[in-house]
Amino acid sequence: MASPALLMRVVASAYSVAEKAAAIVRNVMAAGDLGIVEKTGANDLQTKADRLVQMSICASLARKFPKVTIIGEELVIWVDPLDGTKEYTEGLLDHVTVLIGIAYGGKAIAGVINQPYYNYEAGADAVLGRTIWGVLGIGAFGFQLTEAPAGKHIIVTTRSHSSTLVNDCISALNPDSVIRVGGAGNKIIQLIEGKASAYVFASPGCKKWDTCAPEAILHAVGGKITDIHGNSFQYNKEVKHMNSAGVLATLRNYDYYASRIPNTVKQSLVA
Numbered sequence: 259m260a261s262p263a264l265l266m267r268v269v270a271s272a273y274s275v276a277e278k279a280a281a282i283v284r285n286v287m288a289a290g291d292l293g294i295v296e297k298t299g300a301n302d303l304q305t306k307a308d309r310l311v312q313m314s315i316c317a318s319l320a321r322k323f324p325k326v327t328i329i330g331e332e333l334v335i336w337v338d339p340l341d342g343t344k345e346y347t348e349g350l351l352d353h354v355t356v357l358i359g360i361a362y363g364g365k366a367i368a369g370v371i372n373q374p375y376y377n378y379e380a381g382a383d384a385v386l387g388r389t390i391w392g393v394l395g396i397g398a399f400g401f402q403l404t405e406a407p408a409g410k411h412i413i414v415t416t417r418s419h420s421s422t423l424v425n426d427c428i429s430a431l432n433p434d435s436v437i438r439v440g441g442a443g444n445k446i447i448q449l450i451e452g453k454a455s456a457y458v459f460a461s462p463g464c465k466k467w468d469t470c471a472p473e474a475i476l477h478a479v480g481g482k483i484t485d486i487h488g489n490s491f492q493y494n495k496e497v498k499h500m501n502s503a504g505v506l507a508t509l510r511n512y513d514y515y516a517s518r519i520p521n522t523v524k525q526s527l528v529a
Contacts, residue, residue, distance in 0.1 A: 310387055313368050313393070334361045334495050336470035342441030345417070351375035355443030359470025361493030368393045369471030371443045383471055385480075386391040390447070392475035403479055404452030405510060410434050414454035419463050427486075427523045428462035431515060441503045442505070446472035449509045450479060456515045457507040460486055460523050466493055476507060483507035487529045488516055503527040 259376055293306030320335040338357040345353035352375055360368040376388040392398030406412055413428050417438040428436060437454055439445060442464055448454040455515035470493050473483045484490055504527050508515055 259431075270374055272483055276355060309393075316360055317358055317370065327511040334493055336361065336467040337357065337491060338465075338467040338471075339445045341468060345440035350440060351378050353440035353443050353444050355447075357443050357467060357471040359472075359474060359493070361468065361470055364492045364494040364497070366394075366470045366474040366477065366491070366493055369474035371447065371475060373444075373447075390475060392478035394474060394478055396478065398450070398475045398478040401447070401451060403450055406449075406452045407426075411453060412437065412453070412455045414439060414448045414457050416440075416459055416461070416463075419459075419461060421461055423523060423526055424458075424460050427519060430520045430523070431456070431458065431518050442468035443472050446476055446483075446507065449507060450476065452509075455508065455511070457483075457505060458515070458517075459505040460527065461504055462500055462502040462527070464505050465499045466491065466497065466501065467499070469501060469505065472507075476509070479509065481507065481509040482512040485514075485529060486527050487524055488518055489529055503529045 291306065293309070295305075316335045320337050336357075336359040338355075341355045341357050342350075342353040345351075352373070353371070354375060355371075356372040356374065358370040359366055371390045372387065373390070374387050376386065377384045378386055382459060388400055390398065390400040411431060411433045412435050413431060413433040414437040415424060415428060417440045420438070437448060439448065445454075445457045449457055469483065469491055473491065476483055484506055486505075486506055487503055489503065491501060506512075506516060506519065
């Protein structure tokens, strides 16, 4: 059982965010577009207000209580408070992201990626930071969607967790160039801003809190992310945290890269 002090903090925060949620409900109604969908059948409806309130509540509580798993109608929030920690300690600040992923029924449905040091090399007067966010069925915002140059195979992969298996997998793809950076969130940004064609990480090590938010944003703009075998990631509360069979992600042309993953690499990674 949670300590009384923690419990009261959660209740007080829930009270505050519920008032904000009420404003969302009123605003959706006033706008006149309720966005109604049937979830499982007749009279089991969901509106735009349901979705926006659910995301607002969970995101707010996750910010205040990053170690608390927040469940509501099978909703799970996966938080990585500092993605790219090694790069952070080495002063590679543009690699660092904060990730908040929201999953429902085991699927990533919304995500937020904040880059605290975005624009940090632009000078002393530069405005630092940006937030990228996306929701399935709505889209992704906070950046300019750009595709990698046509006909180029540019691979983005790990900077600090390389291995023979990782390098063998990349070599098999016959890339034109390879970008090595830190942070899963940062790697997905390379895809959606057209700097890379595919994110390839043929190794265990990446966790669900690394991939949930980026997956939602990537899927919201038509991309795809799986493990090396092509299996989708699951984000329910009982799932193991490790993505033990690696990561393969693209904005476009997923099948091209998936078809070129060597069988020797697949056999070395347990799905």
